[in-house]
Amino acid sequence: MPKDVAIIGVGQSAFVRSYGGSIRELAFEAFREAMKDAGISAVDVGASIICSAPEYDKQRSPAGLIAEYLGLNPQPTFMVESVCSSSTTGIRLGYSLIKSGLHDLVVVLGFQKMSEISSADSQERMGRGADIMWEAPFGTMMPAYYAMHAQAHFARYGSTEKDLALIRVKSSKYGVLNDKAVYRKEVDLEQVLSASAVAVPLKRFDCCANADGASCIIMAGAGKAKEISKKPVWILGLGSATASMTLTGRGSLTGLNCARLAAQQAYEMAGLKPGDIDVAEVHDCFTIAELMAYEDLGFAEPGRGMDLIREGQTYIGGKIPVNVDGGLLSKGHPIGATGGSQVRTVVLQLRGEAGAIQVPGAEIGLVHNIGGVGVYGNVIILGR
Amino acid sequence: MGFEKFGRISFTSQTKVSEFVDYLEQGELRATRCRCCEKVFFPPRADCASCLGGDMEWVGFNGCGTLVSFTVVNYAPTGFEGDVPYTLALADFNGIKVFGRLSSKLSMNEIKVGMKVKIDVITLPGGQITYQFNAA
Numbered sequence: 403m404p405k406d407v408a409i410i411g412v413g414q415s416a417f418v419r420s421y422g423g424s425i426r427e428l429a430f431e432a433f434r435e436a437m438k439d440a441g442i443s444a445v446d447v448g449a450s451i452i453c454s455a456p457e458y459d460k461q462r463s464p465a466g467l468i469a470e471y472l473g474l475n476p477q478p479t480f481m482v483e484s485v486c487s488s489s490t491t492g493i494r495l496g497y498s499l500i501k502s503g504l505h506d507l508v509v510v511l512g513f514q515k516m517s518e519i520s521s522a523d524s525q526e527r528m529g530r531g532a533d534i535m536w537e538a539p540f541g542t543m544m545p546a547y548y549a550m551h552a553q554a555h556f557a558r559y560g561s562t563e564k565d566l567a568l569i570r571v572k573s574s575k576y577g578v579l580n581d582k583a584v585y586r587k588e589v590d591l592e593q594v595l596s597a598s599a600v601a602v603p604l605k606r607f608d609c610c611a612n613a614d615g616a617s618c619i620i621m622a623g624a625g626k627a628k629e630i631s632k633k634p635v636w637i638l639g640l641g642s643a644t645a646s647m648t649l650t651g652r653g654s655l656t657g658l659n660c661a662r663l664a665a666q667q668a669y670e671m672a673g674l675k676p677g678d679i680d681v682a683e684v685h686d687c688f689t690i691a692e693l694m695a696y697e698d699l700g701f702a703e704p705g706r707g708m709d710l711i712r713e714g715q716t717y718i719g720g721k722i723p724v725n726v727d728g729g730l731l732s733k734g735h736p737i738g739a740t741g742g743s744q745v746r747t748v749v750l751q752l753r754g755e756a757g758a759i760q761v762p763g764a765e766i767g768l769v770h771n772i773g774g775v776g777v778y779g780n781v782i783i784l785g786r
Numbered sequence: 787m788g789f790e791k792f793g794r795i796s797f798t799s800q801t802k803v804s805e806f807v808d809y810l811e812q813g814e815l816r817a818t819r820c821r822c823c824e825k826v827f828f829p830p831r832a833d834c835a836s837c838l839g840g841d842m843e844w845v846g847f848n849g850c851g852t853l854v855s856f857t858v859v860n861y862a863p864t865g866f867e868g869d870v871p872y873t874l875a876l877a878d879f880n881g882i883k884v885f886g887r888l889s890s891k892l893s894m895n896e897i898k899v900g901m902k903v904k905i906d907v908i909t910l911p912g913g914q915i916t917y918q919f920n921a922a
Binding site for chain 2 (some may be wrong): 522525526528529530533534535536537538539540541542543545546549550551552553554557598599600601602603604648649650651652655
């Protein structure tokens with residue numbers, strides 16, 4: 403089990419519908435919290451990696467601007483993008499910068515101010531999230547793609563709209579407890595099932611909300627981490643894979659192959675198996691995405707993911723607590739910030755600092771962060 | 787030029803596979819096949835990622851497909867709002883997968899994963915050309 407690179411600081415802004423400040427100020431909220439958490443200052447930082455989906459930004463090349471505002475000149479900075487998984491891609495690159503010996507301390511800052519552009523502009527960009535030659539001309543959007551995965555899972559395995567609704571009910575129960583979440587109201591099964599359809603079978607509460615937000619993860623090599631941190635959380639396993647942007651290139655729609663491959667790589671690197679995971683954060687941009695994650699990560703056999711939620715096994719106290727911070731469904735999904743927020747939750751869990759949502763005795767945690775509809779998949783396994 | 791005629795809204799005008807639209811205008815949906823390694827591509831490609839060849843021929847694919855999945859959408863991106871609700875679908879034609887819309891004339895209780903579908907080429911108001919799936 404490698405213990406070469408640690409996370410020594412985590413931070414997150416509140417995720418909100420519309421942030422009343424600029425992108426630099428939004429980024430600073432997460433950065434300040436992470437720097438104080440790590441107990442370091444800007445001179446300790448070797449490089450910064452800025453993560454966002456830049457089609458939401460008016461600022462061209464935001465990395466330069468944000469590095470300046472964070473006080474991180476003249477250290478190198480650059481932007482990484484893999485849409486919704488940008489900040490875990492940033493963590494993967496941070497890991498390689500540290501392992502290569504180029505830097506011993508790296509800041510990974512994810513942000514998105516989705517309200518930076520108008521709702522009409524946002525709708526226009528949404529349509530171009532698919533292959534613009536072959537699929538966007540039919541009028542595609544993210545909910546439609548995930549809805550097609552849901553229909554395929556229902557048809558093959560007998561899962562139901564109620565199974566998906568149970569996932570949202572769990573999410574809302576924990577969202578209430580997260581003071582950084584955008585949606586903090588509990589919803590019951592009837593409310594979820596009776597809401598209007600967005601893309602059949604996905605209804606309003608099956609979909610996460612757009613949000614503005616930032617996250618910050620500070621990583622260090624083993625020597626540096628032991629020197630400055632009393633509570634390092636180690637990166638034990640990393641996996642990353644891709645699949646075709648077009649649905650026509652996919653083998654099946656009942657799961658995400660990029661997630662399966664990324665999970666296999668991460669388990670292998672960590673020398674761990676699904677049963678060893680004490681707490682997980684999975685990419686529940688839609689309820690069906692969490693159901694597929696149960697199976698793609700090996701928490702359930704293919705086609706049996708619904709048993710976990712029916713039996714309450716993904717609640718705290720169950721076999722494998724999942725998204726006990728409310729997940730994307732309750733927290734909101736500020737594209738470039740989401741992966742870092744998931745990592746922050748797991749780091750706090752492993753330090754025993756998760757408060758009302760603490761999974762007792764959690765030692766090993768997993769993060770599953772997906773970009774696009776299964777185009778990019780990142781899995782990270784963390785341990786004390 | 788030519789590809790801007792494909793679909794409700796085309797986001798691409800220049801591509802080496804714009805003959806795809808010419809075949810649609812003749813009522814045919816075609817894929818490309820690499821003359822070197824014989825791999826068939828849909829959506830069509832100008833370049834073969836298997837053997838790195840660049841010599842493609844256009845091939846038709848006939849018969850019935852099977853509906854892999856579908857969804858009825860009630861919200862649409864900019865420019866598609868006038869079409870809602872519409873049904874997006876993926877179908878499998880003997881291993882070649884095709885993404886598109888299902889005919890709006892099909893009623894919801896007729897649509898099932900696994901149903902047999904065929905491809906119709908249609909011209910949209912305004913002269914754009916596309917294809918859709920219909921019950922076979």
